[in-house]
Amino acid sequence: MANAEGINPARHEVERQLDRMLSHPLFQARSVQTGIFAFLVESALNRRKIEELDVFLKFYPEKNPGDGGTDVRTNVNFVRKLLKEYYEGDGQDDPVIITLPAPERIPQPDGKFKLIKRPPGEAYKPVFSYNPRSAMAKELTIASHLLRGGPAQIEQGLWHLDTIFKADADQPDMVLSTAEAIGSQILLGVYNGDIRKGLIDAAMEWIDRITAKVPDYWRVPMVRGLLHYCDCDLERAGKEFDTALALDRQSTVSRGWYTQYLFAVGRQDEALQLVGLYVDERADNAQAHALNGIYLTQAQKYEEAEKVFAQALHLDRNCWAAHYGMAKLCIVTGRGHQAKEHTKRLEALVEPAEYEDMQRRLSS
Numbered sequence: 378m379a380n381a382e383g384i385n386p387a388r389h390e391v392e393r394q395l396d397r398m399l400s401h402p403l404f405q406a407r408s409v410q411t412g413i414f415a416f417l418v419e420s421a422l423n424r425r426k427i428e429e430l431d432v433f434l435k436f437y438p439e440k441n442p443g444d445g446g447t448d449v450r451t452n453v454n455f456v457r458k459l460l461k462e463y464y465e466g467d468g469q470d471d472p473v474i475i476t477l478p479a480p481e482r483i484p485q486p487d488g489k490f491k492l493i494k495r496p497p498g499e500a501y502k503p504v505f506s507y508n509p510r511s512a513m514a515k516e517l518t519i520a521s522h523l524l525r526g527g528p529a530q531i532e533q534g535l536w537h538l539d540t541i542f543k544a545d546a547d548q549p550d551m552v553l554s555t556a557e558a559i560g561s562q563i564l565l566g567v568y569n570g571d572i573r574k575g576l577i578d579a580a581m582e583w584i585d586r587i588t589a590k591v592p593d594y595w596r597v598p599m600v601r602g603l604l605h606y607c608d609c610d611l612e613r614a615g616k617e618f619d620t621a622l623a624l625d626r627q628s629t630v631s632r633g634w635y636t637q638y639l640f641a642v643g644r645q646d647e648a649l650q651l652v653g654l655y656v657d658e659r660a661d662n663a664q665a666h667a668l669n670g671i672y673l674t675q676a677q678k679y680e681e682a683e684k685v686f687a688q689a690l691h692l693d694r695n696c697w698a699a700h701y702g703m704a705k706l707c708i709v710t711g712r713g714h715q716a717k718e719h720t721k722r723l724e725a726l727v728e729p730a731e732y733e734d735m736q737r738r739l740s741s
Contacts, residue, residue: 386473386505387549387591388422394473395419403463407455412436414456418475418503424593427501453477453501472511476504516540517550524558527731528565531558549587553596556580560603560634565734577604595625603634606641614638631655636672645676663689667698674706682706697726701735708739 386394395418398404404411413436420427432449433440440448457477464474507514516537523534535558541551559580563573581604588597602617618638621629629635630651639648652672659665666689673682683706689699700719707716720739724732 386507387594389549389590390473391418391422391475391505394471394475397471398463398468398475401463401467403459403466407459409436410452410455410459413449413452414459414477417456417477417501421503421505429501432501454479470508470510472508472513474506474508476506477501478504513541513544513548517554520554524554524561527727528562528567528734529728529731531561531565534558547587547590549591549594550596552583552587553600556584556600557603557632560600560607563607564637566738567734573607577608580604593624595621595628597621598624599629599632599634602638606634606638611638611642615642633668640672640675648672649676649678661692663693663696664698666692667696667702670699671702671705674702674709679706679710695726697723700726701739704739 395415399411399415404414413432416432416435417427420431429449432453436452437448457479460476464471507517509515509518520534520537523530523537526534535555538551538555538558541548542555545551559568559576562568563576568576581601584597584601591597598617599621602614602621605611605614605617615638618629618635622635636648636651639645639651649672652669656662656665656669666685670682670685670689673679673685682702686699686703686706689696690703693699700723704716704719704723707713707719716739720736723735727735
């Protein structure tokens with residue numbers, strides 16, 4: 378099971394995993410390789426790019442820099458073997474997986490392999506992910522998927538997050554996912570008035586409690602930006618989104634809230650460009666095309682939107698987002714009969730509560 382998009386272990390979770398591994402006999406028996414492994418992990422956590430020369434100077438200071446490349450590569454390859462052995466053995470159920478990706482090997486016609494080196498600064502950068510065998514990772518992944526849906530799906534996602542809450546009330550990604558769900562529900566019109574303000578304030582306070590555990594984590598300012606946006610404070614929202622983008626632009630953009638903010642502040646062309654890039658990376662995803670169509674409709678680019686919705690329905694004729702988008706498009710372009718056809722199809726595809734909410738939004 379892959380990580381939920383944009384969701385990775387927090388710093389304190391990686392540090393705890395590193396401590397667990399360094400205390401294991403497998404690593405304690407290999408002092409040089411273990412030292413290199415710890416150095417690479419700690420450097421990645423501190424956002425420091427490491428190259429071969431950095432490893433050489435730290436672990437082989439007595440040698441000539443021109444002679445040590447082989448020593449570094451040999452020991453780093455051994456670290457990869459240690460990691461494989463550890464996670465196939467005692468570490469198979471650990472909550473966090475730390476890997477050190479090897480260069481890609483491309484088979485050649487002569488039976489040999491062509492080695493594709495990773496870019497500078499990436500060759501010695503560990504990758505941190507949740508272990509798909511971990512119950513918490515499964516709950517986070519399922520919740521993250523559900524939280525991108527309608528009101529009923531968001532509610533189901535919150536149930537999965539509650540399972541994590543009972544085990545760790547301040548687990549950072551659980552807190553941030555819950556706050557993000559609250560923001561999503563507010564934008565969908567689930568909460569209004571005083572209830573909305575109270576929920577935003579409570580979510581902000583909860584985020585403040587876990588911020589020290591996850592310094593420089595893009596999700597913290599991203600979710601704060603969403604909550605400020607829900608509170609109609611576009612100035613603060615913009616500052617938070619700018620911070621999130623500086624920390625991890627790709628992950629921040631992929632969540633979608635920044636795009637909504639851009640529309641709200643009149644940066645429509647930039648928003649559409651980001652949505653277009655998002656769709657290009659997911660060419661076979663009907664929901665992605667439908668999302669693009671909804672934004673194009675909002676931008677009053679009706680002909681282009683209709684083509685995009687057609688593509689979405691070609692990929693998946695039961696794509697509820699495409700039927701919702703087409704219903705909206707037909708309403709604003711004066712095609713009531715066609716709007717009813719898509720609305721009827723929509724009723725068959727979503728939960729009754731979601732359908733009622735969509736009908737309300739279509740008529741607003």
